[in-house]
Amino acid sequence: MNPTLRHSDRTPVWLRWIIPAVLVFTWLAIAGVGGPTFGRLDEVSSNDQASFLPASAEATVAQDWQAKFRDSDEIPAVIVIEGADALTPAQLGQAAALKQQIEGLALGSTVIGPIPSEDGKAVQFIAPIAESDQLRESVQELRDLTADAAPEGMQAFVTGPAGLTADLVSAFAGIDGILLLVALGAVFVILLIVYRSLLLPLAVLLTSVFALCAAILLVFGMAKLGWIQLSGQSQGILSILVIGAATDYALLYVARFREALTHTTNRTAAVLTAWKASFEPILASGATVIIALLCLLFSDLNSNKALGPVAAAGIVCSLFGALTLLPALMALLGRAAFWPFIPKLVPAGEREPELVTGLEGQKGLWRATGSLVSRRPRTVWIASVLLLVAASAGVLQLKANGVPQTDVILTASNAVDGQDALARHFDAGSGSPAVVVVDEGKAAQALETVETSDGVGQAYLLAPGSVPITGAPGTPSAPDVREGKVLINATLDYAADSAEAEGVITSLRSELKTVDPDALVGGVTATALDTNTTAQRDLAVIIPIVLVVILLILMLLLRSVLAPVLLVLSVVLSYGAAMGVSALVFNHVLGFPGADATVPLFGFVFLVALGVDYNIFLMSRVREESLKHGTRPGILRGLGVTGGVITSAGVVLAATFAALGVIPIMFLVQLAFIVAFGVLLDTVLVRSLLVPALAFDIGPTIWWPGKLARPEGAATSPRTPATSPR
Template identity: 85%
Template sequence: MKNHIPGTERVPFWLRWLVPVLLVLTWLAVAGVGGPTFGRLDEVSSNDQASFLPASAEATAAQEWQSKFRDSDEVPGIIVIENADPMTPAQLGEMAELKTRLAELKLGSAVIGPIPSEDGRAVQFVAPIDSSGELKEAVKELRDTVAEAAPDGMQTYVTGPAGLAADLTAAFAGIDGILLLVALGAVFVILLIVYRSLLLPIVVLLTSVFALCAAILLVFGMAKAGWIQLNGQSQGILSILVIGAATDYALLFVARFREALTHTTNRTAAVLKAWKASFEPILASGATVIIALLCLLFSDLNSNKALGPVAAAGILCSLFAALTLLPALMALFGRAAFWPFRPKLVPAGEREPELVTGLEGQKGLWRATGSLVSRRPRIIWVGSVLLLVLAAGGLLQLKANGVPQTDVILTASNAVDGQDALARHFDAGSGSPAVVVADESKAADVLDTVKSADGVGEAYLLAPGSVPITGAPGTPADPDVRDGKVLINATLNSAADSLEAEEAVKELRTNVRDVDPGALVGGVTATALDTNTTAQRDLVIIIPVVLVVILFILMLLLRSVVAPVLLVLSVVLSYAAAMGVSALVFNNIFGFSGADATVPLFGFVFLVALGVDYNIFLMSRVREESLKHGTRPGILRGLGVTGGVITSAGVVLAATFAALGVIPIMFLVQLAFIVAFGVLLDTVLVRSLLVPALAYDLGAKIWWPSKLGRGLPAGPAQQAQHIPKHSAEEEPAAEAAR
């Protein structure tokens, strides 16, 4: 006789077949539309500087004024031709001929140059490029032409805003293909090892891929409507986050489904039971991450604001896929999904063993872990805390105050090499001047102030018809005037991405406001300075908001105050430890010059939100078991039955984020390491040892002020929580007594 779950013995046809088939067909339709949209994201994506700037910073306001001085959408490309020895008159003559060839390309307005360096070993051209077309292709054409026309033995570079933008776009090129293939390949291998099944890993991956298709469709629509600003950075994180989160949720559901199949032969009834058991933790987990990500909307950095809703949309689609598509597929495949190791029906008498210690029925690693936790809980959680505090000490070496623009791209870059050549032969700040926007009536006085400022090599008013960044000098009597404002270019003595240049900009801002209170100072250096300042402000504002939101959700889920507070403290400590170790690795192993100013915030949002996920999976099951068996047995039982699935989920998420490392952008490589290491740390140490040991030490107090925290009515199962802790020798006897 078949065994069925009480109340579900008769499952109607529409629930067994019609609903699952309709759900699968609906998701197939979504994937059919969303899949091709993946290749169209470039239509609504931008990697220009405006997509990363602080929204209300002075540098952003200055850039908006610069755009008013443009008569076309042109971006300057700085051409540098370098020779080992001083150039001869004949070679300089060839440089003049090169200008004619550059003009024939018709990439933009008139080419400026050649401008020889003081040492005679280099010349510089300024070639404005119309950015309304394909900037990457235009820069490639320019590089090919310069390399072909330059005399033998000379090095040629195309750098400046156009060259750097083109190389940045090229670095992000792997997001559409390589990143996705690496992430999916890594997840597939892990799932094969976890499930030892051929079909189930494919089903889980299909859930993740369909969730990604839905997310892409949603994000594309929002970007097309102008609701969000999409860039390569948020696009890459979206793919990784959806695959990782959807797979994590799928692992939890599949674990519950496998467990239900040991109680019934009815696959639909098993799906319903698994859905009911996993709905609350999956929903709480997804809601936690979504709300934490939406807290990025409080940021003043455009890059942060862009990522918040993009990533939240991805988690939302992952949530829906895990709770609709995956159950439908499981309802159709049933036990066949687990072939060749199909779950076997467990005799009714063995399904719900009465627990004494909580270790009954467990084997292997998780029985040993539970036994260790029950014998020495205080030593374990105190030792874990001390280890995390020690790792967090590395935070003192974290240099998250921005990195030079030339260090952002980790692979070979003609533009980066060109910036170095530019600094060798011209003023260090050449090609990336500070830009001062001043009132027309005070133009002469502001210009004199800028020229006399420390750290400024030269300064000039922009002439009519010039390119705003590297245009020709004008005179105080005849500057280019737009809406009553003039533009002053100030070449700094220090490299634009140096600390010395930032100090020069700070002093320049103070000095020019004494003459013109409404003056603005922008440019590359000012943008970096304002970005770092804004990032520090965001940390102070967003971190407390995220913690309060997560704490509130945990309180609703666990019906407790003590447990949520301890869980939040544990993931914060885990985050600090991950950042500390990451700082040591970045400085001493990878040899990075520093870290992007937004790295600590992004690391916090992902690690805290995702780290809480695993505690939600653990403690929701612990609470369920505690209601049946008592708190301490419930802790060991919950740890044992969730140990494998949560560890697998952590490894999957770490692997997917590690895949970000294939994109040669320093920010993404750093984020990949921080999240991958942090998730593993949280999964292995915090969730497996620290949280269970601390909860076991506190006992029923962990659930205060709920009824569970005050003790349940007397009964064999409930009284178990008051049984003294057993030693290793006493455990077998306790089980025998049962």
Template identity: 80%
Template sequence: MKAGRTMGWLRWLVPAVLVMAWLGIAGVGGPTFGRLDEVSANDQASFLPRSAEATEAGDWQAKFRDSDEVPAVVVVESDTAFTPAQRGEAARLKAGIEALKLGSAVVGPIPSHDGKAVQFIVPIASSGELRDAVKELRDVVRPGAPDGMRAYVTGPAGLTADLVNAFGGIDGVLLLVALGAVFVILLLVYRSLVLPIMVLVTSMFALCAAILLVFGMAKLGWIQLNGQSQGILSILVIGAATDYALLFVARFREALTHTTHRTRAVLSAWKASFEPILASGATVIIALLCLLFSDLNSNKALGPVAAAGIVCALFAALTLLPAFMALLGRAAFWPFRPKLLPDDEHEPALVTGLEGQKGLWHGVGTLVSRRPRVVWIASVLLLLAASAGVLQLKANGVPQTDVILAASDAVDGQAALARHFDAGSGSPVVVVASEGAAQRVLDKVKAADGVGDAYLLAEGSVPITGAPGTPADPAVRDGRVLINATLNSAADSAEAEDAVQSLRASVKDADAGALVGGVTAIALDTNTTAQRDLAVIIPVVLVVILFILMLLLRSVVAPVLLVLSVVLSYGAAMGVSAWVFNGIFAFPGADATVPLFGFVFLVALGVDYNIFLMSRVREESLKHGTRPGILRGLGVTGGVITSAGVVLAATFAALGVIPIMFLVQLAFIVAFGVLLDTVLVRSLLVPALAYDLGARIWWPGKLSKEPGRLSKEPADVAGPAAREDGVAEGHTVR
């Protein structure tokens, strides 16, 4: 009696302790959401590797600056040439700008050649909050512009501020949209009020733990966090934790039809779901950590950030959710609580594998079993046709002015600059050369195609123009001089990148150690490095996933086919995405990192659903034989995996509310790809191919040698053994 009382206390105490522990984690991690800006950087240069030429040039450029300032460009334009009175009024605007004391001396007004615009160069000290400084500047410039004229704040500072503003919805709007979408889907799936809340609480607590872990890593300098990684982290944790929760809840519900003992049902569900959830989580974690092989800092940072999120989602799904279920029991499913089945209904006798199934999944199983070869060949042909669109994908980077999809004062200002000044004004190309080769390099720069003007820099950031009264000696740092060059093309255009490539080849003829950097060079090096990363990381991810699948399924053939199926699904998703981006959204292109991120997420997450399916198929095949096991596994997992796919697609689609082209494109690719994988690959292609091959799918494992039933043991939760509590049918169920 005493032992029974002790066990009763433990059944309540252990879940309660787990819930309290997670409450403590959420209590600390929740407030950390608002502090992520402290350890986040969104400037383009922070994405580059240390080895990039633009990075090295930027390091040298910093030595020539008296302070770490970011330039803003104020542009005032009119439809007609300025009158003398208007020029005087525009000049007086300088006093209002200088009164803000944002940084060092303001340069300007600089009139345009057509007389219809003036510009000011406003250095902004990086010690303060850049977004706030740009807002102050705009508040002065807009009302201070002459009547009938338009004023903009653009340049590197203006564009960065608008980019930060665009990311501003990540902590609020993004989470609300994602959680709202998941809640609605869960209500439809479970038709319960309590269970969706428990699943969402599990996801949110996992996110709080992930935020706390990521904040600590960033604070210690182990990772470099940016808004892009931050948004993906939130979506990934919510989606993954919900997927794992759906799998656990499905096994828990199944267990409750075989026993009245809530603790025994939780343990049975935990045992049944532990291996597929762990294998799924490990696959995604290791695939994400493969991003550490990237040369781009943004990719390299996303790996551990997202992996930390999956770790927290995994632990929450395997500890917090089981604790909730142990405390709630059948009440979690109210008002449609699972009923205890009679002993003779626990496990239908299987001949085809379709026994006991009805509705959609009975129809899918029937189709797969009757025409397996037709089904998988038709699926492959459909995916190949969709993959043809990959040839239309323009993933060579996009101009910085096209990255922000919302209204942007800085983007409008860049257009105004291009109308009246050299298009590259405000974002010069930076050339670092040795002191002895300064003049030769300067001559090469001035003669280069696409360069409008160039000058050596003297002390105090004063240009050496050759005009009377200007300093004659250039500034020298450790035997190096600095040359600024203004391009004829906009700094973020393809023409500007071509000019930088040509310039790099040209200046090295005069000085082998010369470096070319600046905004355009940063974009160019980012795109080049991203394409290199794609070629390096994709094979590594595939090998890692293949190895994990071999360990899980104890087979070689099945893992190879599963990996090939998700690669084909990825190709189809990218092909359809290319058609949508070009034909519907009319995007000018795609960020060079989009194919890599799309691959990592789609392949890792696509394998997830195949793991959920094939782990159950293997379990059923051990009891009933391969072909009946395939149909049985497809039927019992069909609903939960489809629900998981819809949830994950909805959470990634929520990224589309952030007006950043990269995130909108990634949202569509992953959402569409996950649905394609769930509906076509996992529901038709994989089962039909496995059914066609039969027991050969398990080669060289035991199942491939003995296609009949290997074991007639009942399931863990089936049969009279599950009724050790002695509660007879019809008694009160907890």
């Protein structure tokens, strides 16, 4: 009897069936609890930009003081009603009657208005809305009312902070459903093409979905306990990251499992062999991404800091899914998972061919690639580097200094249209004033400074009983005083989310320091300014930390110094090229006005961490083969056996991140393009050509100072161009 079959018969039942079944049922239970939690994420999610600032930011401190001047949390909605011609007396009467109707909705405190414009073609109201989970519904209620009650021939818009926030929330509304359907659909199609099987893609997708359910459950718990801040942005990134990472790890495991099935008829033995072979690279890959993401905890920007543990939790769940659930499914399915293209048992003499060139047994694309790398290694890697450097030149055109909030939403927005109408007829900053906090004794001098500052339309001290988020025109004889401080509201000449408005805030802060060294300037514009400034600081601090961490992990995995340094440099160069091409696309193809200040940092963390993943998959296998056959044959052998799976993984990850583009938020669309393009660039050029060619050119020294760099460390091979026997 075949000894392999006898071994199969001796496999204990608990190992063949009970443990896999327990693992599958455990994951079913996790998914059963985590799945319904998707619908509850809104309970612990916030899209308030100010809440993501560091506690030390001036805008944050000013916001804390501003809260002391009000008895309730309210956010202003600015209602603009405009016509093509000057309003008639009858239309003005209708507009005046609208105030009572708005107050009848009982959305917040006293409504201010109607305030006619100087050109007589528009009126505006400022309607405070109590902050709650129902903000979007409240704004929609206000829009329905004003659209019906507006004088005939006039248009009504609801904008300001409340309107813009409501439209932003609406843009994220499909993030749980549409995003997941697009991502999972794309992954399923790719897996069908790769495996030409139905069961295997379903098993891989099931692993990804269950890992996401576990991640959602974990993140929900952390947010509920107040450990992290969750936003629609980080929620979308979490979903994509978990699906992409879990699928990548699953592809690597499945490749080793398929390979093991060609060596044995015992599916349990094949499962364990594949697990042992893939455990180290999957763990190293996951650890790299996890630690890189946790480096975001060094960020001063709370939104970045929050994404770190959120995304890291997702990768942890992806790792557990790929190393427990997927092997359990493979143990239960065995060869049937690959039906109808079931892997056949390869005769023992053909399993480990003796390598001379490293191309033995290879065919098709990866044989051609390996042949090119071996014949012209220096030409290949130098040409690759020059191409990446040329693409990186586009970085000089990257405008990552933040974008106006009105440009963040890429679909039609009533609030954005309202901001345009507001700018046509009123001071553009109406409804979103700059807020100045000064000592009571410096109030008069500070008010005069603000009023005479360039870019300020009007300014006034907050009176007792006024609405502190909007104020009331006119200077009170007795300003409201809280703990020795007074508030000055300053309406700017520019839209609150514009670069010009940020320039006014910068000037105000400088001028007011000469009046009161403790003066604070906050508000919507100051929040955006401080966010951009903090994001630039984070970029300079976090990038070096991430690079050092990744370098150390690679050194431990590859037992080398030179190879990890070169791998990190290659991925950094790939990141620069991806950002350069992205800048050109954003500016000249998509016509974006700029990019969020956090885009370069997020792009770096994801591209570098995920790009190193593929180099880990490649070089860990190269090292394994080099120990058996020598460095240069090992490089070609490693490239050939990992080429298909790594390319498939890259395409899957690119497709999942590209799915972020269905959410009409500029930041997510930009991140989707950067990561999708960068991953493909890294997979096709860096991992397939640059890294193998550079390693082949250097030879055994690539493992310096490890034992493989020494002649006694492994078999040696001639430096002559490699050709394989036919």
